Amino acid sequence: MMTYKSGLYTLNCILWSCIHVEPLLLGLLFKQFFNILKPGENFTINLFSIIALTSVYTIGRMINIRWGAMVDNKHRFNMSALLRRNMFESILKKPGASSIPCSQGEALNCFRDDARTIEDSISWTLDFIGNVVFVIVAVTIMVSINAKITLFVFTPLVAVVGIVQVLRSKLQKYRVASREATGLVTGAMGEIFSAVQAIKVAGEEENVVRYLEKLNRQRHKMMLKDTLLTQSLHSIFYNTVSIGTGFILLLAAGSMKNGDMTIGELSLFIYYLNFISDFTSFFGGFIANNRQAKVSFLRIAEVMQEDNLYNAVEHNDLHLKSGNKDTKDNINISEKFSAEDLTDISVEGLSYQYKTSGNGIEDIHFRLKKGSFTVITGRIGSGKSTLIKVLLGLLPSDGGNIKWNGKTVTNPAEFFISPYCAYTPQIPNLVSDSIKNNILFGLQEEAVDINNSLHAAVLEKDIKELENGLDTVIGPKGVKLSGGQIQRVAVARMFARKAELLVFDDISSALDVETENKLWNRLFKDRPATCLVVSNRRGALKQADQIIVMKDGRIEAIGRLEELLDHCDEMKAIWG
Template identity: 45%
Template sequence: MNTYQYLLRLITYRPFLYFINALAWTVIYLAPIVPGLVTKEFFDSLTGNSKLGYSVWGIIALLMAATLGRIMLIVVGFITDVNFRFRMGMLLRRNLLEHVLKQPGARAIPVSPGEAISHFRDDVDQSEEAASWSVDVFGMTCFAAVSCYILIRIDAQMTLLVFLPLVIVISVAQLATARLQKYRAASRESTAKVTGEISEMFGNVQAIQVAGAEKRVIDRFRRLGDTRRKAMLKDRLMTELLDSIFSNSVNLGTGLILLLAGQKMRAGTFTVGDFALFVYYLTFVTQFISNVGKFITYFKQMSVALERLTFLLQGASAKILTMVKSLHLDKKQKLPTESGAGETDDIAAVSAIPQAAPRDNSLQHLDVQGLSYTYPDTGRGISGVQLSLTRGSFTVITGTIGSGKTTLVRTLLGLLPKDEGTIDWNGNPVEDAGTFFTPPRSAYTAQVPRLYSDTLRNNILLGQAEQGDSLQHALYAAVMEYDVAQLPGGLDTVIGPRGVKLSGGQAQRTAAARMLVRDAELYVFDDLSSALDVETEQKLWERMFERRGDATCLVVSHRKTALARADHIIVMKDGRIEAEGTSSDLLQRSSTFQELWYGDDHATKEMELNEPFRSK
């Protein structure tokens, strides 16, 4: 989709609103036609050449009435412009965000969150600006056509001088296209890098402090800021230079009109009223020429915005940006929640969490065949994985660091786009795993919990309505009841950005409570207990077994507490399943599992080989 098609799809997003907006501003720009003619008659009346039968005060009253009328029209114009323009921006951001949220987690955005914010903010604003100015250009073109007709009837030569600057404006804008786009692209890119760096700094404060890297980080930020300053200076200088050329070309036309008008008035072919009409219209023609120049500038810069927004789509069609979707602007409409009922909480209202999939068929067995995924940058990943989960089973995936454990569960859940393989739920193929594996079918706790600067309650519920004792049961199962009692505000304690007010173990158990409150068919834990002490971990698994009933668990872990409870263990190595079975079997025949189980504790190895620890 090129820039012309992009602009056309934007302005036809709400054709009725665009038509009303264009009509309102066309009337606004045409409004000076009548006052101009009245002004002509006013000055002609002073010299006795007026054809209008009004007195001087009558003509002044007409001019004041026309001015007040134009003010009222401008108010209406701003209302119509806001209604159209900001809906257009909301549509772009809504479609872009929806596309991002549908992507596998590892490929949601190809840039840092800070850079993505720059795309959502600056590039959408640039698109809005260009589309909005198209209305002004249309309205002022109508004014130019009507005024040109009137002025030509008075004096064709003078009219040519009035509109000559327009040719200069368009010519200069076309010549400056390449440089204008280059500077705008550099300015946007440098701004995105600065925004991204700010995001990274705030997100990694602790790591920066521990490494004593404050000075290096600040120096890097200063360099990025200096690069941004230079890029924005060039961009602003180019824009101001074009505006200066547009304005001065108009001033040149004004000077020529004054020189020529004097000669014609001395010859008696040009009245004072004619001169007043030309000068009056010249003000609006100047605005027309300036607006045409601005629109051309914005349109050229819009191509940069389109390219950057399309980059976020990662190969998807740019038409996604302008697809007509509901914006839910009606106050009576409620955003869907994960439970499908009740008011949304703060985080859900901001995140607009999609409505959960219905619990249409309970999990009986989940079969995976030939599942593969390769990271494009490293060539590592998983290959040919086959596994089967039955209802109520507790399966643990284990292996050394880098063996593909997390990659396996993320590919299974659709957070990474599989290269090959099939996934069947109760014998039915799962076409879109990312959409399918959502509550109440499955709930997932990632290796690194994602927490928000909000209350503990909102972090756990994430918009789901609190029903009965579900939250308390989830807190108990996640061994969080004591921690909540110690927090100053209990569940209403604000835990800070990324949950900085919580310990590592508390953050993991908060993520576990978030998962358990969903009451899913399949629970997927990715190294949930890595930050827990042995006693807390033991309690967590005991309580999990107490409450899970027929729920199926898939757990990534190398901890003995989880391995000992497993019905089935899958040992990963180099992206493939090296061995699988119970802990007793694997201790007898898998060297990798033996290393994971014993570590460096050789003293107990022989004893545990004869009687492997296992409890249910």
């Protein structure tokens, strides 16, 4: 990471090295001040000279610290932003249904805390370099004054390194445990907020609170261990240094008594000794932080699902400069990619198996023609939703081909997006914003016929009944709306994309029969789009040009409703 923005890192290093080395000059001024106190020295002239030099030093140091802080803030931001950018890119490139291997809370904790820990680790290398330069020069000067006493300066440093090495495994163990416990709490809170209605309906408020309290007690325990060990180490470092400093000053007093050291040399020695002692304490914290940064890198790699840690620090542009106009807001949805409009989709031998359960889909073959309405039906666990997710690239296929107008789709996750495809899942994802912004979701309002999308989604009546209409803020995941309204807002968002292929994954589960029938009727009347629908509802099955019957991850039969009711036992069982 040090080579990312190498010019910025170098400038930061120079500035902070100067900041750490500058006190060497002040120490020499202190020495000169005490030396002019001796009889026979021109006290007045020397005093004003020292005051003038000290003023120049102070002003220069203030300017240096200001510039150092500005550059360091920018450098720190670039370090953590690069990590977060690479994590985000990795997550987005993964199939949607398996983008993160942990809870959302753990992932957010990784974005926030682990990136900050690594940012600290990189930034502290600048302090380490500056301190090392200071110590080398200061020790050289101190050895020239009294080599015996100077040797005692390094005794606390050896003790600090030994303590850190002994407690290294515990540092890593407690940091991992505290981060995991924090992730469980934040993840649970996110799930609770998204399931408020279900919790209230089930009357499980007290049990949910008890569960959250249990997780918080566990987090408190783990965080206490981590914080206690970290603070104990800091205490040991400072106390070890203080005890060592006391012995050194006793030795220096003896040298003063014997006349081996002047008062100016003693003041210089004491002044430098304070900085060297601080470096000893800093060195212990620096090593401990690097141990914790290693844990953070491993956690980031886990979230990214990468074996190679270098992918987390891959150099990429952060696009921080103003004036970059290459955004979604400037893309008109009527502008389509240089590809043919849909005439035919064919699926050949599509397969996928979940690693945990072994379930999935196997050897799926079917075709969709332009303007057709195809329904995938089957019992619970038959593989309906899995088929949709593999088709759209939300799960990685284990085999098979998908062809659009006879051309193989090599990356379904990147291909099946607007304007090729629009998709509404079983559980739609809405954000805490207005209904209008949830439908537009980044598109230009003037490029979307939002009223037509509301009508097609059978949502216009609901909007009129809301106090703020389309500007109503719906809360996290649409918590202020009913289940059916959430589904229809997601459907309206899908219609706004004007896609060639519309995919509905069991949206009727949250709709009453009358609303569902209105939705299908309006869809057929207003839109010539090709539709792929997961449903067991009779209304959808009656409208279907083609029904795909799933059983145990395989296609049991394909045909129209009348044909399947004649010869397919599975279809008869579903129809009831």
